[in-house]
Amino acid sequence: MSIEINGQTIETDEEGYLTNLGDWNEDIAKVLAEQDELELTSNHWEVINFLREYYDEYQIAPAVRVLTKAIGKKLGPDKGNSKYLYDLFPYGPAKQACRFAGLPKPTGCV
Amino acid sequence: MSDEDMMDDEAGGGVVKKFLYVNRKAPYGTIYALESLEVVLIGAAFDQDVSLAFIDDGVYQLTKGQQTDGIGMKNFSPTYRALEMYDVEKLYVDQDSLTARGLNAEDLIVPVEVLNTTQMAELMETQDVVFSF
Numbered sequence: 001m002s003i004e005i006n007g008q009t010i011e012t013d014e015e016g017y018l019t020n021l022g023d024w025n026e027d028i029a030k031v032l033a034e035q036d037e038l039e040l041t042s043n044h045w046e047v048i049n050f051l052r053e054y055y056d057e058y059q060i061a062p063a064v065r066v067l068t069k070a071i072g073k074k075l076g077p078d079k080g081n082s083k084y085l086y087d088l089f090p091y092g093p094a095k096q097a098c099r100f101a102g103l104p105k106p107t108g109c110v
Numbered sequence: 111m112s113d114e115d116m117m118d119d120e121a122g123g124g125v126v127k128k129f130l131y132v133n134r135k136a137p138y139g140t141i142y143a144l145e146s147l148e149v150v151l152i153g154a155a156f157d158q159d160v161s162l163a164f165i166d167d168g169v170y171q172l173t174k175g176q177q178t179d180g181i182g183m184k185n186f187s188p189t190y191r192a193l194e195m196y197d198v199e200k201l202y203v204d205q206d207s208l209t210a211r212g213l214n215a216e217d218l219i220v221p222v223e224v225l226n227t228t229q230m231a232e233l234m235e236t237q238d239v240v241f242s243f
Contacts, residue, residue, distance in 0.1 A: 058192040059184065063155060066195045107151045 005031050017099050021055075024102025032100050036091065040100070043079075044088055050074065051101040061106040064094040127238040128159045133168035135243065138183050143171045146243035147189060154196035161200040161237070162193075163230065164222070168243075169207045172218040190220050204230055 001012045005028055011019035016032065018024060029048060033040045040048075050071060054062055062070065064085075072080020079085075085093035094106045131150055135142040150160065164172055171187070178185040193199070201222040208214055208224065215224055225233065234240060 058188050059186050060151070060189045060192055062192070063151070063196070065155065066192075070195060107148055 003028075003031060003035075015099075015105065017105050018102045021102055021104075028102065029100045036096065038089075041088075044097075044100075046075065046079075047071065047085065047088060047093065047097050048101045051097055051103060055101075055103050061098045061103045062094060063106050064092060067094050067097075067106075126157065126159050128161070128236060129153065130161045130163060130234060130237040130240045132163045132165060132234075132240060132242045133171055134166045136167040137171045137176065137187065138178065138181055142243045143168070144186055146241070147186065149241070150193070150198060151189075151196055154198055157197075160198050161202060161233065162198065163202045163204070163225075163233065165204040165207050165230070167207075169203055169211060169213060169218075172201075172203070172220060172222065173213065174217055174219050187219055193220070202230065202233060 001014055001016070002009050003012060003016075004010075010023050010028060013019060016035075018028070030040060033044070038044070051061065051067070054060075054067075054070065068080055068082060068085060070080075071085065074080075082093075085097075089096040098104070098106055131146055133143060133146050137143040150162065154160065172190060173187070176185045176187045190201075193201070201220060202225050203215070203218070203222045205224050205226050208217075215222055
């Protein structure tokens with residue numbers, strides 16, 4: 001599979017996760033979000049950027065439980081909870097936000 | 111409801127078992143090390159009592175400064191540092207295996223407990239489930 005962005009073809013797997021992490025840029029995140037009928041706000045970007053930093057450091061896309069805890073630690077309890085994160089990413093904060101962030105699907109996600 | 115509560119409900123307040131993952135192979139060249147790590151990460155969602163043991167060439171999985179560009183593989187060793195966030199905190203390494211390879215605990219990417227052969231045998235003895243990779 002692939003998506004078209006600004007005349008460029010970007011390879012994805014069958015679930016829409018980027019094949020090459022290096023292909024990612026912010027425009028790609030926006031297009032992926034539009035496909036899910038979401039408009040990315042600064043709150044979305046905060047989570048997306050957090051995930052990219054997390055992946056950079058640990059080479060893994062965190063499970064939702066771990067993401068929630070880690071966000072809480074970094075951004076405070078009003079953001080490190082399921083309700084806040086599911087409101088931002090209704091298809092699952094780890095699953096959907098990782099896709100927007102150009103990361104693989106979190107390990108263990110089905 | 112917090113995540114923790116949801117996890118408890120899913121587990122049905124079930125029995126917590128002691129799981130030991132034994133890692134004996136070098137990190138690259140076979141898929142064992144990466145597969146073991148993925149099973150540990152996936153299994154972490156079930157809130158069991160998890161330990162990891164590194165024996166023989168398995169100790170190389172934890173060495174600092176892994177450089178994988180030449181073999182076209184992802185260096186997944188930083189992921190061992192994420193285990194703590196998955197509440198997997200008991201990592202044991204076999205003393206003889208380290209010594210035979212000229213390594214010590216300071217050469218490893220995460221804090222570990224080094225065990226001698228007797229202690230390792232005792233650790234295995236106390237487990238409910240042992241997975242060997």
